[in-house]
């Protein structure tokens with residue numbers, strides 16, 4: 001074979017390769033194991049032919065390496081100019097979450113009471129019947145002792161139906177004066193409808209001190225109502241019954257939609273029911289070893305969903321549990 005002719009042909013092919021893949025093809029064709037040149041090299045018998053063939057091989061190898069470097073540089077130039085990242089290009093907005101409406105209300109209520117010198121304490125979602133019923137002065141046969149109303153985990157262990165047992169834990173853990181609130185989930189065997197849901201949240205408040213009266217309770221609740229629903233709000237209290245308070249009251253706030261003139265939300269009464277409260281029953285104080293002659297207390301327990309629904313005109317409590325972002329994003 002004519003080594004120079006093969007080399008010349010190979011150099012043309014190498015120069016003509018316009019991609020790394022094409023160059024590789026040319027390399028295999030002219031330098032591969034089965035190439036004419038490699039075969040000739042295997043069969044070479046004399047020094048002169050060997051030198052000519054090796055010189056041709058070297059020239060082709062050098063051309064391949066040079067072409068390879070050129071192609072790689074061109075490829076780098078291309079990607080640097082075409083794939084350049086434009087750092088001034090506006091980014092893709094990442095959706096950002098926010099707190100659930102109930103969490104917002106919960107924190108707001110906590111802040112209000114922290115501002116009045118109260119401490120926020122944790123309650124227990126799982127209680128014993130001792131704390132949920134006995135210590136709260138619930139007589140045998142009280143309806144919430146029934147598994148029709150309350151989720152029993154076994155004969156004695158229940159999901160709390162109200163945050164009130166937190167009062168008992170707080171009184172057992174501290175000595176008066178006590179000013180605490182406790183917020184969290186409660187559970188009742190209720191069928192879900194527009195105003196009921198088997199899980200809901202309450203805020204429980206408890207104050208125990210020397211000389212506390214119903215007037216202190218009313219003043220505290222009025223403050224809370226005004227901070228939640230507006231400074232112009234008035235409060236009204238009606239007698240009620242709870243086993244753990246005596247006397248017991250139900251608090252009403254003047255309607256913030258119609259300002260008391262009567263509308264759909266206040267059912268044309270001008271007043272909206274907010275929740276229960278009362279003076280801690282002496283039996284409850286005695287139960288935790290306090291002397292009702294020495295200290296008195298007041299307590300209240302209100303629903304957070306109800307507060308949220310009233311404030312935002314939400315017609316259905318279920319919306320707070322369905323996690324439909326179209327609704328939740330509005331708050």
Ligand code: DAH
Pocket residue numbers: 161162163164204205242244245275276277278279298299300301302
């Ligand atoms: N635990 C009551 C309920 O769930 C609400 C309540 C009423 C709590 C009066 C209190 C209270 O602390 O004093 O209906």
